[in-house]
Amino acid sequence: MNETIKNILERRSIRSYKTAQVKDEDLELIVRCGLYAATAIGKQPWHFTVLQNRELMDKITAVNHKLMLNSSIEYLKAMASQPDFDSWRGAPTAIIVSGxxxxxxxxxxxxxxxxxxxxxxxxxLGSCYMGAFSPALLHPEHxxxxxxxxxxxxxxxxxxxxVGYSAETLMSRAPRKENSVNYVR
Ligand SMILES: Cc1cc2nc3c(=O)[nH]c(=O)nc-3n(C[C@H](O)[C@H](O)[C@H](O)COP(=O)(O)O)c2cc1C
Structure with a gap:
């Protein structure tokens, strides 16, 4: 198996991190790989924000916590109810992709x-793809x-x-859904 396939198959969502910061050269490479993703009609309709300011990350988490606990969306409420709730999953770096x-x-x-x-x-490095980080950022008062x-x-x-160095002990993966592929030849 080549390294690309191995990395795709072995990537997992990491939700516990060591405190060590990501090296700048690694971060630059990671962002560069984002910038080279396929985009419809080559539009590159995005902006990348590399966030490493823990004080700001904590302030966003605190507002998210309040908003998510009051949300009518059950999974957001459940996430915010976790005792160690952190919008960035405790990672030292987060890369926000805006459209x-x-x-x-x-x-x-x-x-x-x-x-x-x-x-x-x-x-x-470990990483976790996240959608539930943004209630505070989308709120008109913030x-x-x-x-x-x-x-x-x-x-x-x-x-x-x-993004950061994983401190997680991973559980076994969810099996892939059956019957989600067909071939027409
Ligand atoms: C669009 C999207 C949003 C996600 N949002 C979150 C999130 O807010 N918090 C989180 O911990 N994981 C989030 N995830 C990670 C998924 O929960 C994870 O990919 C899924 O459980 C499969 O696990 P794996 O990534 O280890 O294969 C998100 C993934 C995607 C693709």
Missing amino acids: DGSKFATADCANATQNMAVAAKSLG KDFVEALGIPMGYTPIFALA
Whole structure:
């Protein structure tokens, strides 16, 4: 099995991290892999924010905690009810991928996030793809967060990737769903 296939197959979502920070050269490579994801009509409708400011990360977590506990969406409530709730899963770095609202921006940002997750794996780093980090950033009363993150006007945070050195003991993986592939030859 080649290394690319191995990294795709062995990537897992990591939700517990060591405190050691990701090396800048690794981070640059990871972001570069995001920037080289496929995009519809080559639009690159995104902005990447590399977040390593723990104080700001904690402030966002605190607002998310409040908003998610009051949410009518059950899985958000359940996430915020966890005793060690942290929007960044305790990772020292998060890369926020924001989209420009164009038709395929969400798909393109997803491609970038997955590329970065596989790149992180190939560099010996853990990562966690995240969608539930953004209630605070989307809330009209918390525009200051978007400003502090330097997300350009017209862009909306869609996904984030937590990145760091894994401190997790992984459980066995969910089996793949049956009958989800057919071949027509
Ligand atoms: C669009 C998307 C959003 C996700 N959001 C979260 C999240 O907010 N928090 C989290 O811990 N994991 C999140 N995940 C990770 C999934 O839970 C995870 O990929 C799934 O359980 C399969 O596990 P694996 O990544 O280890 O294969 C998200 C994954 C995707 C693709």
